[in-house]
Amino acid sequence: MITAYLFKDKTFEIQPLTPADSLPEHTLWLDIHKPDEQEQQWMSRLFEEEAPELDELDDIEASARFYRDKDGLHIHSLFPQRLGKHIDGINVLFTLRNELLISFREDDLGLMRLLRHYMRQERLEVEDAADLLLEIFQLKVEYISDLIEDGYKTLEGTAKEVLQVDDLHKTMSDLMMQEDGNGHIRLALYDTRRALRFLRRSLRQSASDEQRKWIDEMLYDIESLLPHTQFLFDKINFQLEAAMGFTSLEQSKVIKIFSVAAVVFLPPTLIASIYGMNFEILPELGFDYGYPMSLVLMLMSACGTYFFFKRKGWL
Template sequence: MITVFRSNGEARTLSLPSVEEAPPSLDGAVWIDLLSPTREEEDFVERLLSIDVPTREDLKDIEPSSRLFTENGAVYMTASLVWKADSELPELTDVAFILVGDHLVTIRYAEPKSFGLFKAAMHRIPGGCVSGPVMITRLLETIVDRTAEILERSATEGDALSRQVFGDKQQVTRRPQRYLEDRLMAVAGHQRLVALTQNSLMTLLRLVGYLRTVPALQQDKESRELCRSVSRDLQSLSEHASFIGGNTTFLLDASLGLINLEQNAIIKIFSIASVVLLPPTLIASIYGMNFDHMPELHSTYAYPVSLVAMVVSAVIPFFFFRWKGWL
């Protein structure tokens, strides 16, 4: 699908002309957005703007070192954006940005929330987006705001997970079965979102750094100032994402440590129980042997004395362990 936007946010869907029809005019169109384009739509835009439109396979196969380049006067830039951040399985999607003349062309095969937010707010931008450089810097500004929102939500979720993992002493003693294992899975999902966001920020930082060297942007004061502001925001978000990532790693290690501690405590209980019951078992085994010459067997008090001996032999190791601090 091809959607073209004017500087004031007016949008219209561009239909492929038939053989007899003349190609549509792009007068007043600043942004051409290609969402999951077909091969025919890609060929149409290539003929209309005299550029090479990267296919879905090109976006997947493109190497990080080849994501930013200029060819035949057109500036090609590719960034990875977080998609489905509000779901349990967030993903990264590659989006291509092409600056050609006064037009911005975007090619994408997903719908990151930032694009919808930008489209809804375009008509409120003072002065509108009168050129491709202004359009891309405004769009990047919205993408950065959306990324900041994702990180803010991640920080809040991380704090909630931290309280769930550690809690207070009363909660710790009454945890349901597999409680920590479930929290561990939640922390792993949280860490995945933060890692994807860090990866996205890295690609955006490289894109903005390259964009600032583009002559068309350097000649436009508004775009230049916006790009500088976006660059500062991306740097701050990158540092904040690293901080959240460090906290998440600590939370992941702490969850594994608590699980190991609980397992060790259970094994410790069984070990102590086996040691405590060992002396009574030894006494019971001795007097369970069938020998003819065992004087205690004929004693009137042999049975109660053996019971008392077994109890005493179990109590003494218990208090000894308490005295040593092993219990």
Template sequence: MIEHHILSNGALCSVEGPPETLDGVLWVDLCNPTRWEERLIEERVGVAVPTLAEMVEIEDSSRLYIDGTAMVMTIVVIEGMDTGRPRRAQLTLVLLPHVLITVRYANPVPLRTIAARVARHPAESDSAPRLMATILEAFVERIADVLEQVSGELTAISDTVFFEEGKGPQEQDLKKLLQKLGRQNRALSILRESLLSLDRLLPFLRDATSGKAARTEGEVLPQLARLSAKGDKRLKAIERDLKSLSAYESQVEQELTFLHSATIGLIGVEQNKIIKVLSVATALFLPPTLVGTVYGMNFHNMPELDWRYGYPLALGVMVLSAGLPYLWFRRKKWL
């Protein structure tokens, strides 16, 4: 699907379908594009649109490069937090001097709310480079929101594990806690990758827009989009936010690692209790079993077979041999 967006009276107006001409078009969004739609946009702008296979490549040369007058940048984004199944997705931004093109095979939250964001500050998104900065800010804020969500989930798990009085590990359902920790770990992993991709994008974008992009000897640098002084300040602000978020993400990761180890430890404690009960039961029933085994032998010359009180005596010895170890265990507080 193709949508193109025009800034009109301070609002971002969306029109479904490809634009007839790029005049006045601020943003072209390709969501799950077909090959025909990709070729159509390529003909209109003269830039090759990356395919999904190209977008998922991890090397920087495939994610950040200049193609003619366009800067092609791919970042990792997170989606699915609202459904409890976080997953990574790729978003490619193709920045040309007068239009921004996005290619995506997902529907991340920041792009769903970008129109409202532009409406609040239309002057900050009245050109392709400024709109791209606005989109990057939205994704940074989304990372911060998800980090806060993960941190809140870990706090709830910590309260369950360490602060719920009167509940043993069995009642806390440690298996479900481990599943929750696994989901939060996946979310953190995606956020870490997203932060890394943004951290690599910003220097590339700043160098390219300032004319410092790397080039081969004799190559003429194309006329790329330029950021204003205010736009450069916005990129620096985003870089500062990324540094603080990276530090916060490391702190949350340490907390998750500790909670995972603590939960595994509690599972070990619970298993040890079960093994302890089984060991004590074995120790209690071993002497009576021995007595019963002795008197269960079918030898003819056994004096106790002719005793009138042999059977009650054997039962008494069994009870006594089990009772004495039981009292000993209680005295040692092993039970």
């Protein structure tokens, strides 16, 4: 799907395009979402060099994620997105050239929908394509901040679940999901910091003072958010260790019961084993009350062992 965002008289107009259309005049932003073969061919006409492919979005090398060529500046940026309780990372390729911003992505992104909402309400104050790209990164940093805040609230709930020991399996599953999501958040922060530093170097001659200040403020925000992600990692690990400790404690209680039961029944088992021997000479075999006596002896030995454990505080 190809969508053109026309910017004229300080307002945006959203216009879907087909492969039969040409690039409209006053297009400031061209968003390409999961193009088919025809749309891919249409997009290739926009680039002097090789047009990007969907399988290139997940490249992790710095040389493949941030570079400049005849088509302009190319930035691969990782965006975290919450899907229910799970947080995933979505890569978007931005190409910035003169007065046109091109975004290329494979998956739907809630941040893009929010940006369109702001456009319809005329809440974006941009002058050119660079401003629009910085606005996207600003929304990204704010969204990451909200995800970190949600992480704190989630961990407050899991802390109570760990103490209650009702469903440790669910609690540990939630903690593992939180740890994975926090990893995506931290990776997105590092990726955004690299992208902004690349932008600052690349636009050092053409960027305005306001844009440079904007980039510096976002970099400062990222530096202030990174310690929070480390704190979340520490808190998640602490709760995981606490949950595993409670699990081990519950298992120890069960093992303790079996151990005590085995020791309590050990003396009666010994007595029964002695009188179960097949020797001809066993003095007690001739007693009239030998059988009741052995039962009483076994019962007394079991009770004696139990009360001994109880007195020691082992039960």
